[in-house]
Amino acid sequence: MSFLRERFGYVPDLHFFASGKRKVRAVVKEGADERADLKGVYVGKKAPYGFIISVEGSFLVGRGAKKGIIELNDEEFDRWMSGQDLELREDLPKGVYIVKYQEVFAGSGYFNGRVLKNLLPRVRIQ
Amino acid sequence: MIPEGIIKPEFERRYRELMGPEYELFLKFMATKPRPTIRVNPMKVDPGWLLDRLEGEGWELKQVPWYEHGYWVSGVERPGGTRWHALGLYYVQEAASMIPPVALDLEPGLRVLDLAAAPGSKTTQMSEMMGWRGLIYANDVSPDRVDALAANVQRMGSVNVLIFMSDGRRAVQTFGRERFDRVLLDAPCSSIGEVRRSWGALARWSPKAVNRISRLQLSLALAAYETLKRGGVMVYSTCTLEPKENEWVVHQLVERGALIERPEIKGLKWRPGLKRWMDWEFHEDVQKTVRVYPQDNDTIGFYVAKLRKP
Ligand SMILES: C[S@@+](CC[C@H](N)C(=O)[O-])C[C@H]1O[C@@H](n2cnc3c(N)ncnc32)[C@H](O)[C@@H]1O
Numbered sequence: 001m002s003f004l005r006e007r008f009g010y011v012p013d014l015h016f017f018a019s020g021k022r023k024v025r026a027v028v029k030e031g032a033d034e035r036a037d038l039k040g041v042y043v044g045k046k047a048p049y050g051f052i053i054s055v056e057g058s059f060l061v062g063r064g065a066k067k068g069i070i071e072l073n074d075e076e077f078d079r080w081m082s083g084q085d086l087e088l089r090e091d092l093p094k095g096v097y098i099v100k101y102q103e104v105f106a107g108s109g110y111f112n113g114r115v116l117k118n119l120l121p122r123v124r125i126q
Numbered sequence: 127m128i129p130e131g132i133i134k135p136e137f138e139r140r141y142r143e144l145m146g147p148e149y150e151l152f153l154k155f156m157a158t159k160p161r162p163t164i165r166v167n168p169m170k171v172d173p174g175w176l177l178d179r180l181e182g183e184g185w186e187l188k189q190v191p192w193y194e195h196g197y198w199v200s201g202v203e204r205p206g207g208t209r210w211h212a213l214g215l216y217y218v219q220e221a222a223s224m225i226p227p228v229a230l231d232l233e234p235g236l237r238v239l240d241l242a243a244a245p246g247s248k249t250t251q252m253s254e255m256m257g258w259r260g261l262i263y264a265n266d267v268s269p270d271r272v273d274a275l276a277a278n279v280q281r282m283g284s285v286n287v288l289i290f291m292s293d294g295r296r297a298v299q300t301f302g303r304e305r306f307d308r309v310l311l312d313a314p315c316s317s318i319g320e321v322r323r324s325w326g327a328l329a330r331w332s333p334k335a336v337n338r339i340s341r342l343q344l345s346l347a348l349a350a351y352e353t354l355k356r357g358g359v360m361v362y363s364t365c366t367l368e369p370k371e372n373e374w375v376v377h378q379l380v381e382r383g384a385l386i387e388r389p390e391i392k393g394l395k396w397r398p399g400l401k402r403w404m405d406w407e408f409h410e411d412v413q414k415t416v417r418v419y420p421q422d423n424d425t426i427g428f429y430v431a432k433l434r435k436p
Contacts, residue, residue, distance in 0.1 A: 014285060028286045030261050036288035037272075041280050055213060056283040059170055081209040103175045104213060126209040 003051050008098065009066030014040070022046045026060065049110055050096035052119050058105035062098045070097040070109070070116065077101040083125040085115040128157045132328050144367065148421060155420035160322045162205050163221040165247075166195040167282055169254050171215045179210070191393025193224040195254070214281040219247045222319070222418050222425035226312055226363040227252045229389035229416075229432045234259035236307040241294040241350050244271030246278035248312055253284035263301060265290040295342075297349040304353065309360040311350040313343045313375075319365035319427025322420060340370045347375050351384060354435045360384070362431045367417065369403035372429040376415055377408045379433055386411040389432040395422040399431070 001024075004011045015032040019025045019042070027040030043057035053061060062069060076086055080099060086109070094113050099106045107124065109116040133153075145152045166173045173195060177187060180199075190196030198221065199205055206218045227248050232238070234257045243249045244266035253262055264279070264287050266272050272291045279287045292300045294311075316336050317327040347362055354360050362379070364371055376399070380386060386409075399415035401408060415431035 026285055027288070028259065028261065031286065031288055034261070034288055036263070037291050038276055038289040040285045040287065041283055056280060059214075059283055060285070081212075103172055104170070104215065106213060124212045126207065126212050 004061055007051070007096070008061050008068040010061060010064035012060045012064065014060070016043070026057075044108075047110075049094075049112075052096060052110075053098055053108035055105070055107040055120070055124055058098045058100075058107050062100055062105040065098060068095070068097055069100050070111075072099060072101045072106075077106070080106060080109075080118060080120070081126055083118055083120060083122075085109075085118050087115055128153065128325060128328070132325055134331065136333060137328070137331055141367075144369075145419070148419070151421045152419060155424065156321050158322065160220055160420075160426050161198045161200070161424060162202075163190060163196060163198050163219060163224075164205055164216040165193070165219045165224060165251060166197065166216045167214060167250075167254055168195055169258050170213070170283055176210060176215050190221045190224060192228055192391045193221075193251075196221055196224050212281075214283055217247065217250060217278070217282060219251070220426050221423070222428040223247055223365070224251060225391055225394065225416070225418070225428060225430050226310060226361045227255055228391055229363075229430050230308050230310060230361045231359050232256055232308065236260045237305070238262045238308040238310070239297070239301060239306040239350070239353055240264045240310045240312070241297055241346060242266060242312055242314060243275055244268060245274035246282075248310060249275065249287060250278055250282040250284050252310070253279075253282070253286055256286065258284065258286050260286055262287045263290060263306070264288065265292055265294060265297075265300070267291065267293050295345045295349050297346075298352045301353050304355045306353050307355055307358050309350050309354045309358065310363070311347055311360065312363045313346055313371075315339060315343070315364035315366040315371050316368055317365055318367050319418075319420070319429075322426050336368050336370050340368075340374060343371055343375045344378055347379055348382070351379055351382065351433070351435065356435050358435055359387075360433045360435070361389075362433065364429050365426060367419070367427045367429065369400050369406075372417075372431070373399050373403065373408045373412050373415065374406060376431045376433070377406070377412055380409045380411065383436060384433040385436055386414045387432045387434055388414040389416060389430065391416065391430075394418065397422070
């Protein structure tokens with residue numbers, strides 16, 4: 001998971017493995033060699049513009065991340081959780097960012113130079 | 127009130143015997159909805175932070191005495207419809223259903239089997255109690271319910287869970303003999319304890335149905351027990367109050383050498399398992415098993431037995 005190290009400066013101490021062509025999941029290391037119908041949680045998937053981090057991935061990676069995080073204020077978080085894209089207050093390089101609000105993480109977004117594209121799946125939108 | 131005609135005469139006869147003078151009180155509780163309860167996920171959020179937020183949004187919270195992260199909630203219409211829920215910061219789970227994991231003496235690093243796991247209330251609770259360490263093998267036979275299990279494991283972030291779809295009666299073939307430190311069998315049942323949520327279980331109830339499901343429970347329990355290591359703990363639980371589905375099943379495990387232990391459940395009012403029912407006389411230790419009546423703690427009805435393999 002050299003990508004995580006490069007992008008966020010942190011790789012959680014878990015076993016990462018491919019699930020299908022583009023998705024990546026993670027399970028505790030003891031589970032690495034176990035056979036099961038499904039193991040651990042989905043952490044993210046490859047997209048043309050980078051590696052999208054799932055909500056659970058954002059908790060696992062975000063906690064130790066040294067960079068690649070965007071912190072939202074109350075109003076931005078409201079809009080984010082209702083599925084909207086956000087204009088940002090700061091100038092940032094393009095790329096995928098983990099979204100953080102106070103104590104919690106809320107998936108990731110792609111900053112295209114103009115807005116932070118909301119990548120939350122529909123089931124997480126309230 | 128429970129509408130006329132839903133309670134069958136045989137049901138009334140049996141539950142009058144079971145409840146004695148409390149029968150009317152029992153019915154009164156059965157006719158009301160249980161209090162909504164949430165279980166905070168301490169692996170995803172600092173519980174204090176979330177509780178402050180929820181109270182700020184007008185929720186009233188009252189701690190469940192037997193599980194430190196359980197809270198009865200009021201002042202909110204749909205506890206499952208918030209952003210905090212969508213982010214996996216808590217799980218909506220009836221307070222009595224938090225008891226079996228507490229009885230299981232969990233610690234981080236153990237290997238645990240949850241043989242009838244879907245939709246994963248107890249799987250995800252156990253995962254959190256183990257600090258996302260060790261391994262939980264969560265199994266269920268129903269494809270739709272396994273989907274729900276997978277969705278909940280994902281939402282709660284339970285990275286130490288492995289999911290299996292198989293018939294639990296074949297647990298030895300699927301998982302191997304004496305393989306687990308802990309085994310939970312939260313068995314399919316006649317769901318009389320769940321009547322507070324929906325009266326369907328009352329309409330479906332019959333002595334024949336109870337006997338049929340009791341046979342399934344026994345097969346599952348025997349298979350579950352086979353997968354337990356020596357010295358390991360198994361919890362058998364149901365959300366019903368039927369002796370044939372509870373004490374009778376546990377008695378069969380005792381006959382095969384299982385030892386019964388009295389679980390320590392803080393602040394829970396409960397009744398001892400029955401000594402006898404109809405023609406059966408149960409092993410004396412069966413009285414160490416836990417009957418939770420709806421009127422005891424204002425929860426759904428539950429049964430919990432803690433067993434150890436010598
Ligand atoms: C009481 S529910 C389990 C609830 C779950 N433990 C929880 O806390 O969310 C009983 C489960 O047993 C499953 N079941 C029924 N027959 C089974 C079998 N033969 N093998 C495995 N699971 C079975 C049902 O699909 C159902 O999901």
